[in-house]
Amino acid sequence: MPGTLFITGATGFLGRELLKRFLQRDPELKVAALVRGTDRDNADRRLRDLLGGVFGEGAGAFAGRTRAVLGDNSLDRLGIHDDEYATLAREVTHVVHGAASVRFDLPLDEARAQNVKGSQGVLDLADAARAATGRAPRIDYIGTCYVAGDRTDLALESELERGQGFRNSYEQTKLESERHVRDRQGDLPIAIHRPSIIVGDSRTGQTSSFNVVYWPIRVYALGWWDLLIGNVEAPIDVVPVDWVADAIHYLSGREDSLGGCFHLAAGPEKCVTVGTMAELASRFFKKPPPRVITPDRFWSEIQPEMARRMKGAMKQLVETGAQYMPYFAQNPLFDVTEQRRALADAGLEVPDVHRYFAQLFDYCVKTDWGRRPLPPA
Numbered sequence: 225m226p227g228t229l230f231i232t233g234a235t236g237f238l239g240r241e242l243l244k245r246f247l248q249r250d251p252e253l254k255v256a257a258l259v260r261g262t263d264r265d266n267a268d269r270r271l272r273d274l275l276g277g278v279f280g281e282g283a284g285a286f287a288g289r290t291r292a293v294l295g296d297n298s299l300d301r302l303g304i305h306d307d308e309y310a311t312l313a314r315e316v317t318h319v320v321h322g323a324a325s326v327r328f329d330l331p332l333d334e335a336r337a338q339n340v341k342g343s344q345g346v347l348d349l350a351d352a353a354r355a356a357t358g359r360a361p362r363i364d365y366i367g368t369c370y371v372a373g374d375r376t377d378l379a380l381e382s383e384l385e386r387g388q389g390f391r392n393s394y395e396q397t398k399l400e401s402e403r404h405v406r407d408r409q410g411d412l413p414i415a416i417h418r419p420s421i422i423v424g425d426s427r428t429g430q431t432s433s434f435n436v437v438y439w440p441i442r443v444y445a446l447g448w449w450d451l452l453i454g455n456v457e458a459p460i461d462v463v464p465v466d467w468v469a470d471a472i473h474y475l476s477g478r479e480d481s482l483g484g485c486f487h488l489a490a491g492p493e494k495c496v497t498v499g500t501m502a503e504l505a506s507r508f509f510k511k512p513p514p515r516v517i518t519p520d521r522f523w524s525e526i527q528p529e530m531a532r533r534m535k536g537a538m539k540q541l542v543e544t545g546a547q548y549m550p551y552f553a554q555n556p557l558f559d560v561t562e563q564r565r566a567l568a569d570a571g572l573e574v575p576d577v578h579r580y581f582a583q584l585f586d587y588c589v590k591t592d593w594g595r596r597p598l599p600p601a
């Protein structure tokens with residue numbers, strides 16, 4: 225694919241996998257990556273380090289067609305310097321927008337400034353590109369299945385606002401962001417990709433992100449905490465990062481994905497339950513299964529007593545874990561009809577978590593949960 229891809233979020237967990245695929249699979253493509261930094265040199269250095277981290281000694285082969293664009297989602301015009309913005313508007317043929325804050329604990333206005341403003345900035349850049357060249361760039365927008373918030377029914381790919389509530393500012397601002405993006409799907413060429421919970425690579429287990437499902441499994445495996453606070457029958461939908469990146473890369477090359485929205489999720493048939501995750505963890509770490517209690521019982525009977533006695537590291541552990549707790553209590557199921565139809569020809573079937581669970585947690589053990597990263601494969 226010739227042209228220039230403007231990618232945001234390339235330094236992140238999913239973004240680096242996307243960057244890798246676009247550079248390796250589209251040899252004529254130039255890439256401009258939005259990178260935060262203290263100045264241009266710092267952004268350049270971050271990009272060089274990123275390429276080194278992704279490609280190891282082979283990074284030099286990709287450096288010539290990759291450049292850093294210093295910027296920030298939360299600033300006007302994505303914080304991009306005027307000259308660079310004008311150049312980008314003339315050159316860009318494709319945008320992949322993944323930059324977002326994935327923190328669950330940001331105050332709503334801060335989360336909005338990162339997530340909603342950034343998406344608006346990308347839409348404005350597409351308008352500027354159309355004004356400059358007469359042609360709007362294609363946009364592949366990365367949303368999340370969890371715009372479904374606290375729903376517990378089957379969420380469809382066509383649905384957005386169904387009166388749901390939100391469990392944190394991340395879910396709410398990703399919904400607000402997607403609302404803006406959907407509003408422009410009629411006049412800009414946009415595809416929306418909604419991953420569920422992304423875990424490590426299904427072949428190597430590699431991950432740079434150890435939150436959501438990793439967190440309770442880590443504290444259980446290390447013996448810091450023996451309770452699983454949740455509902456064993458709650459569905460929990462996880463997908464490996466290599467499959468998500470392959471799917472987005474493939475769909476981004478298909479005209480017929482424009483105007484669409486795709487749940488990049490395991491879906492009702494392949495998603496497991498919290499109880500199954502606990503069994504898999506128990507088998508892998510050769511430990512008795514965690515004791516399961518419901519969040520209601522935890523908050524009413526156990527937490528008040530703990531709060532009186534807990535201090536320091538233990539207090540922090542519980543506070544961190546509390547952010548993820550809702551995802552072990554109840555979740556929607558994600559319909560994947562559109563995703564399966566769109567990916568059928570590519571043979572990109574979502575892998576079953578039973579097949580790669582051991583790879584995920586082998587990687588965690590080998591890297592001491594990310595503290596001793598392995599060199600690039």
Ligand SMILES: NC(=O)c1ccc[n+]([C@@H]2O[C@H](COP(=O)([O-])OP(=O)(O)OC[C@H]3O[C@@H](n4cnc5c(N)ncnc54)[C@H](OP(=O)(O)O)[C@@H]3O)[C@@H](O)[C@H]2O)c1
Nearest residue numbers: 233235236237238260296297298322323324368419421422
């Ligand atoms: N991980 C999941 O389970 C999951 C599930 C569903 C959807 N998603 C979506 O996938 C996308 C990527 O998530 P991720 O897990 O890869 O997150 P991540 O590892 O935290 O990466 C986030 C990326 O966004 C960039 N970013 C954050 N705030 C920015 C700002 N103000 N300006 C410019 N860049 C900014 C980060 O840059 P720095 O390096 O400068 O921090 C980083 O490159 C997000 O849109 C997220 O909503 C993720």
